[in-house]
Amino acid sequence: MKNNIFLVFNLDEMNLAIGSVFVAFLLMSFIVISFFYFSRKKIIQKEIEKKNLEINHQKELLRSVILTQEEERKRIAQDLHDDISSKLNVVSLNTHLLNTPNLSEEELLGITNNITDLTQKALESSRRIAHDLLPPVLEKFGLHAGIEELVAEFNTSKSVHVIYKNELRFNINEIDKQLHIFRILQELLNNSIRHGKASEISIEFKTINGKETCVYIDNGIGFDLKSEDCKKGLGMKNIESRINFLNGTFSIESNKNKGVQINFTF
Numbered sequence: 001m002k003n004n005i006f007l008v009f010n011l012d013e014m015n016l017a018i019g020s021v022f023v024a025f026l027l028m029s030f031i032v033i034s035f036f037y038f039s040r041k042k043i044i045q046k047e048i049e050k051k052n053l054e055i056n057h058q059k060e061l062l063r064s065v066i067l068t069q070e071e072e073r074k075r076i077a078q079d080l081h082d083d084i085s086s087k088l089n090v091v092s093l094n095t096h097l098l099n100t101p102n103l104s105e106e107e108l109l110g111i112t113n114n115i116t117d118l119t120q121k122a123l124e125s126s127r128r129i130a131h132d133l134l135p136p137v138l139e140k141f142g143l144h145a146g147i148e149e150l151v152a153e154f155n156t157s158k159s160v161h162v163i164y165k166n167e168l169r170f171n172i173n174e175i176d177k178q179l180h181i182f183r184i185l186q187e188l189l190n191n192s193i194r195h196g197k198a199s200e201i202s203i204e205f206k207t208i209n210g211k212e213t214c215v216y217i218d219n220g221i222g223f224d225l226k227s228e229d230c231k232k233g234l235g236m237k238n239i240e241s242r243i244n245f246l247n248g249t250f251s252i253e254s255n256k257n258k259g260v261q262i263n264f265t266f
Ligand SMILES: Nc1ncnc2c1ncn2[C@@H]1O[C@H](COP(=O)(O)OP(=O)(O)O)[C@@H](O)[C@H]1O
Pocket: 191, 192, 193, 195, 196, 197, 218, 220, 221, 222, 223, 229, 230, 231, 232, 233, 234, 235, 236, 237, 260
């Protein structure tokens, strides 16, 4: 009898222990599953956030390309209107004047001189506008000659000294690619002068780690890369989109009063 009571007591205890182990096991499984579920959810959420950031960045780049295109169109329209249409209007008026009866020799000479003068100016303007759109030297002789001409134009100002070195051979058949690189350099040079007030600029093309690279350095006032100013500019965004087109990479180093160094591959 005494033994039976002991056995019942023991069985109860055993059932309780098994029950507790089972509950503990269930609890542990629940915790482990919840942990995996929530950490997975967190990872997916982070990935979605990252993708959204990337999409927003791409949208921002596209927006800056469209804005720049519109600005460029506005500028060309203005140039055509101010420098060409207005001159051709006066030429047209003068041509009509030629039909006036009984013009003196002197008046005739005045009108024809006016026409020649204005036509010459309109021609120069159209040449300048075409040159801005696509520098002829770039199309005829390629990027190397184009950069040499660009650098020479900047060096004539005397307020800045630009050094250009090139160890690469640009492929003359890749004119689109070359035009992107040319526009990038135009923007960088303008920024160094306008914002950086640089007096020395160096442009170097060479192979670094097997990649065709441009190393651009100025000795200007530099800027804080984290500042909002540099994020707002259209110029830098356009550079980034052009480098994306070229499947290249882009790195920028700058500090206040330490100039700027930009490396990009293409
Ligand atoms: N070489 C530079 N030296 C100093 N500041 C620069 C330079 N390049 C860019 N920045 C800074 O970055 C900003 C953005 O440049 P950018 O995108 O070209 O726009 P924008 O020239 O239209 O102002 C500039 O306003 C300037 O503050």
